Amino acid sequence: MTEEPSIQPIAENLWLIAYPLKMLGADLRRNVTIVRLSSGKLLIHSTAPFSADVTAAIKELGEPGWLLDGILRHDTFAEEGRTAFPDIPYLAPEGFSEVVGFPTLPIIPAPMEWNEELVALEIAGAPDARDTALLHVPSRTLILTELIFNFHDDEPLWTELLLKVAVGGEHAPGVPRPVKHGVKDEAAFKNSLETILLWDFDRIIMGHGDVIETDGKSKLRAALEAAEFC
Numbered sequence: 001m002t003e004e005p006s007i008q009p010i011a012e013n014l015w016l017i018a019y020p021l022k023m024l025g026a027d028l029r030r031n032v033t034i035v036r037l038s039s040g041k042l043l044i045h046s047t048a049p050f051s052a053d054v055t056a057a058i059k060e061l062g063e064p065g066w067l068l069d070g071i072l073r074h075d076t077f078a079e080e081g082r083t084a085f086p087d088i089p090y091l092a093p094e095g096f097s098e099v100v101g102f103p104t105l106p107i108i109p110a111p112m113e114w115n116e117e118l119v120a121l122e123i124a125g126a127p128d129a130r131d132t133a134l135l136h137v138p139s140r141t142l143i144l145t146e147l148i149f150n151f152h153d154d155e156p157l158w159t160e161l162l163l164k165v166a167v168g169g170e171h172a173p174g175v176p177r178p179v180k181h182g183v184k185d186e187a188a189f190k191n192s193l194e195t196i197l198l199w200d201f202d203r204i205i206m207g208h209g210d211v212i213e214t215d216g217k218s219k220l221r222a223a224l225e226a227a228e229f230c
Contacts, residue, residue, distance in 0.1 A: 007034070007057055011139040015061065016205060019048045030077070033143050033205050034061060035136050037117050041065030045134065045143055046074065046207055047081025055084045064088050068107060070132040070145035074207070075099050093122065093130035107132050121196060123147065125189030126182045133192075135199045142201040142216060148173040148223050150209035173204075173212065173219055175227035183229075190229055197221060197230075 008016045013036040018029055033045040042062045047069055050058070058064065067081050068091040078100040082090060089111075092104040110120045119135040134143040150173040183189045197217065204216035212219055224230035 004051060004053060007054075007061070010205070010211065011141065011203070013037070014136060014139050014141060016211065017048065017054065029208055031205060031207055031209075031211075034058060035118065035143075036062045037065070037114065039065075039113060039115075041113065043068060043114075043118065044081070044085065045070065046145070047077040049077055049080045050084035065113070066091055066111065068092065068134075069096065070107070070134070070143075070207070071129050072096055072099065073129065074145060078102075093132060095130065119199070121192060123189065123192040123196075125185035125187070125192065126179070127184060129179070129182050131179075133196050135201055137200075139203065140201045141203040141205060142196070142199065142220070143205050145207040146176060146179060148204075148206055148209075148220065149176055150174075150204075150206055150212055173206070173209070173223045175223055175229070180227055186229075193224055193229055 005017050005019050008018070010016050015034040017032040017034070019032065020029060030048055031046060032048050035043040035045065037043070040062045042058065042064050043066050044058065044064060045068050047067060064085050066089050067085055069075065069078060070093070072093050072095055075096065082102060090104045091107045094106060097104040107120050108122055110118060117137055119137065121133050123131045123133060129146070131145050131147055133147065136143060197220070202214055202216050204212040204220060221230055
C-alpha cells in the first residue's frame with residue numbers, strides 16, 4: 001500500500017503536500033501548496049489524487065476557498081481535485097476548462113477576498129503554457145508551477161538522467177527545456193520575469209522539486225540568467 005503524503009508546515013499559514021509523480025519511471029513529484037488567508041479560507045494550489053483522509057486533513061486547516069492549477073499542462077489530477085472539493089471555485093488559465101471538460105474561472109483578476117495577501121501574475125509570452133506566478137505576501141513566498149524545477153544531486157540515477165534531459169545539467173534550480181521552447185515573445189516573457197523579481201520574496205515553492213527556503217530571489221535570477229532570460 002502506498003503511504004499517504006503528509007501535510008508539512010512551511011511557514012505561518014503555509015503548508016506543502018509532496019505527492020509522487022512518476023514520469024518514464026522517474027519521480028518528479030507534484031507539490032500541492034496550501035495557503036490560509038486571514039479570513040480563514042484556503043487556497044489549494046495544484047491538484048493531486050487527494051484521498052478522503054488528506055481531504056479531511058486539509059479541511060482541518062481552514063475553509064477550502066479555491067482550487068488553482070497555474071498552467072495549462074497541469075491537468076493530470078484536475079478531475080481528482082474537482083471531486084475532492086466539488087463546491088469551491090476552480091481557478092486556472094484561459095483554455096484549461098476545454099482540456100479538463102468542466103468549467104473553471106480565470107486566475108486573473110485575482111479574487112477580491114485575497115485582499116493583497118496573494119498577488120498573481122500570468123507570465124506573458126508563452127501562450128501554450130500561460131503559467132501564473134503567485135506571491136504570498138505575509139510569508140514572502142513565491143509560488144511557481146513550472147518556471148523552474150529544483151532537484152539536487154542526491155536523486156536516484158534514473159531521475160537524475162531524466163532531469164538532465166528535461167532541464168539540463170544544472171537543475172538546483174533550473175529552467176525546464178519545455179519552458180524555454182515555449183517562449184514565443186521573449187520581450188514579453190522577460191518583462192514578466194522582471195516584475196516577479198521586483199516582488200519581495202525569499203522562499204520559493206515550485207510545482208516540482210524541493211522548496212528553496214532562503215535566498216530564493218538570487219537563486220531564481222541565477223537560473224533565469226543561465227537560461228538567458230535575465
